[in-house]
Amino acid sequence: MVQGTANWNTEETQEWLQQYVDDWVAFYRKHTGDGHVASYIPELKNADPDDLGIVIIGKDGMSVKSGDTEIPFTMQSISKAITFIVACMERGVSYLLQRVDVEPTGEAFNSIMHLEMKQVKKPLNPFNNAGAITVSSILPGDTSNERLEPVFQLLENMLGHRPAMNHDVFKSERDSSTRNRAIGYYLLEVGFLESDLDVTLETYFKQCSIDVTIDDLARIGMILANDGMDPKNDVEIIPRQIARITKVLMLTCGMYDASGKFATYVGIPAKSGVSGGILAAVPPRVRDESMPFTRGCGIGVYGPALGDEGNSVAGIRLLRHIATQWDLSIF
Ligand code: DON
Known part of the structure; x- marks a missing residue:
């Protein structure tokens, strides 16, 4: 002690x-x-x-x-906290919480079992992949770079420098993303995504790849x-x-x-x-x-x-x- x-x-x-x-x-x-x-x-x-x-x-x-x-x-899932903050700042807390819940799942980060089994009205929280991909679809902007601009800006405000994206990890993540694509298609099918799936997934892979x-x-x-x-x-x-x-x-x-x-x-x-x-x-x-x-x-x-x-x-x-x-x- x-x-x-x-x-x-x-x-x-x-x-x-x-x-x-x-x-x-x-x-x-x-x-x-x-x-x-x-x-x-x-x-x-x-x-x-x-x-x-x-x-x-x-x-x-x-x-x-x-x-x-x-x-x-690379930040990987730590970025989910940052994009959640930015989405709340850009769109408002109540807007976000109407679309993503705040309940733990007790399941692996990339599981969507609860979405189907419990027929939930929204992803259970913004820190599992289903919720985080939904948040990436809520960030304003037509391209992934536009959506990530306020994310980089917030990081710069906190850190005093602008972090860089690791392009090798981004490409590696994008090219090995079968599970996240499956989650994305499921979210699209049940109507949870706010915007284009490809732009949303690219935003998600890039946010995970910030060094x-x-x-x-x-x-x-x-x-x-x-x-x-x-x-x-x-x-x-x-x-x-x-x-x-x-x-x-x-x-x-x-x-x-x-x-x-x-x-x-x-x-x-x-x-x-x-x-x-x-x-x-x-x-x-x-x-x-x-x-x-x-x-x-x-x-x-x-x-x-x-x-x-x-x-x-x-x-x-x-x-x-x-x-x-x-x-x-x-x-
Ligand atoms: O969705 C993925 O597979 C990753 N880019 C992020 C996952 C992650 O970091 C989960 N964390 N423990």
Whole structure:
């Protein structure tokens, strides 16, 4: 258990925190062997399964980084949180929630079983593929690039730089997309899509292929933790209501069919992607001032070796350990 002081933002305590996090990353790196990199998108097979890194950025600017922190990787399903936010900002929250529900499915990310079995009136949430493809069809614009412009703009507003799209991953994803095309045709048939299927799928494949680092994810997480405000300049980047709903969805649906376990053992709103990234938003806590990051923080994790549910296997264990040590759970 970390013991200490309310003021963690001193050189001495920073060093101390750094040492802890370095030790934990070294320990959990051994767990990467329990997973496998995603192979159903051929380009993702090139990732190094031994990689593991974490960046934590506090509201006060304090940060801790450890392990493989510089490697760019594609957002994959983490982009679903961003396009949901943008669609809400562009079309309004009630418009979105009339078309996509906010219920967890307890099923794999690319399942449409619930759509057919339960004859639902709309996809159950925006973070499984059916819901995310529906959201991509709601983004305004006639081409995929037009639809993604506000997505890149929001990312630029949060990160201070415009991320790039990884064209190799985009092509690989597009050319191996039989399941997503099947989902798209099903959505078209039942009338859930708002616009042209081909443009919608191209938008979805491109959003999944935006390159980020864990520093970027930690920054996004910190802004979400801070209810959409950038603490650097007190500017609202995401309206509070949208930031709040996004965190609810992250907690209930962000880790797919492992969301319940993640909420139980980690207890932080988080969104994963099959490239091995995890975006986490830790809201401020008041219980124990002796813990670090009590004013809230964002966390980015990268570990491309995945467990059965498609989440970073070592990344989840590392987050669980840190959440326990620093009492980060929101519950
Ligand atoms: O739809 C797909 O197959 C991917 N582009 C995104 C899936 C994903 O990241 C699921 N996450 N764990």
